[in-house]
Amino acid sequence: MNDHELYPIGDAARRSGLSVSAVRFYADTGLIEPTGLNEAGHRMYDIDAIARLELVRTLRELDTDLGEIRRLLEGGTTLHDLLTTHLEIVERQERTLRARRAVLRTLIKQGDTTAQADLMHKLVSMTDEEREQTIDDFWNDVGEDLDVPEGFVDRLRTMRPVLPADPTAAQLEAWIELADLLRNPAFRDAVRTYLQDAYSTPETRALATEPFQDFMHVSGASLIEELLAEYRAGECPRSPRAQQTVTRFMEAAAALSGTPLTPEVRNRMADGYRQVPDILRQIAEEEAISESPVYDDTHGRYVSLVALINGTATEEDHDSLPYAWIADAMSAAEPLRP
Known part of the structure; x- marks a missing residue:
């Protein structure tokens, strides 16, 4: 990939792992704007823009909301801080899911009632x-x-x-x-x-x-x-x-x-x-x-x-x-x- 070469939206989508509609959406919302336009007026993207699109895809897969991504891209936060915050969120979710799994496994084992399920949830909480x-x-x-x-x-x-x-x-x-x-x-x-x-x-x-x-x-x-x-x-x-x-x-x-x-x-x-x-x-x-x-x-x-x-x-x-x-x-x- 040439550092100075510009790529059409289809190539940018393929290289970043996004759909063309997603790349277009991020451009329309001002999140990742195209680097320029070709003679036909079609959006073109350079290496840096494609790398940012790939980062957006990764963060979205981690359930990062667009507001947080925008702050990161605009320099309002660092990638380290953003990832640290999301690691904490994922770990909390993991603990919650583990607790739910324990309750469900116990209920399946014991064949208990809805009232007992509520009690068990309170016990782990x-x-x-x-x-x-x-x-x-x-x-x-x-x-x-x-x-x-x-x-x-x-x-x-x-x-x-x-x-x-x-x-x-x-x-x-x-x-x-x-x-x-x-x-x-x-x-x-x-x-x-x-x-x-x-x-x-x-x-x-x-x-x-x-x-x-x-x-x-x-x-x-x-x-x-x-x-x-x-x-x-x-x-x-x-x-x-x-x-x-x-x-x-x-x-x-x-x-x-x-x-x-x-x-x-x-x-x-x-x-x-x-x-x-x-x-x-x-x-x-x-x-x-x-x-x-x-x-x-x-x-x-x-x-x-x-x-x-x-x-x-x-x-x-x-x-x-x-x-x-x-x-x-x-x-x-x-x-x-x-």
Whole structure:
């Protein structure tokens, strides 16, 4: 293409990707005027005019209105600023479409009514403050008159869903399900009943105390992660590294009850870990025939949905933990003196 050559409107249209009528319209509105006229009075366009026509076509495909394009061509704004603004618009539209898709997929899956569709749209459109209030209302209701150690419910409520500014469809679907459950009185009652049954007996109240919860979710959890890393790396349970970690774990666990880590305590811990798979299977069998709310359908469902929303890994599957390996490491630890 020659820099000084002039091209008829048909060529300008073809080279810019527009129709002849569109090129004529932009000329008539003064947006992109022709460079000149030929002897027959027909409109002619040079390279610069064709390049601007091509830019107009691109911006129109991005739904840029003619007023914004005119300001750009007249020097009232820069292309960078215009594209930045439109990127923000497209991203907002994308988030809106993603939210709608999540609602539609959930409705199709559940086969819900028009009223439920309206509710789901409101759920995904909640502000951060409204989401926080929904969660607080849920835990306030669940914790009312719950006979568990002081501070236990407050610890549970610290695990909260935080929907990111640009959530995925899966995160939105998880939030819709969770928000719907949080507002459901039957779900609240089921969670309250589960927590009451699981942590109010003399045998289990200790599990809900602050020291034990701190051990389970902070210090003890960190040591278990170290043991898992060593197991996955192929460490022998009797290796110095595994022995050091498992000893620290046993010392921290024994300290919960103020018991020194003696050989007897070490052996009881090892035996306990060897029995865990059988205990878990027995619990699962009992839950399968029990009419009482179970973890996976109550608090466990809350925890798993929060993990999906927050984009964090779900808790390690109990069945996949190397209990036998940990028990062997415990048994192999050097005898400890009281």
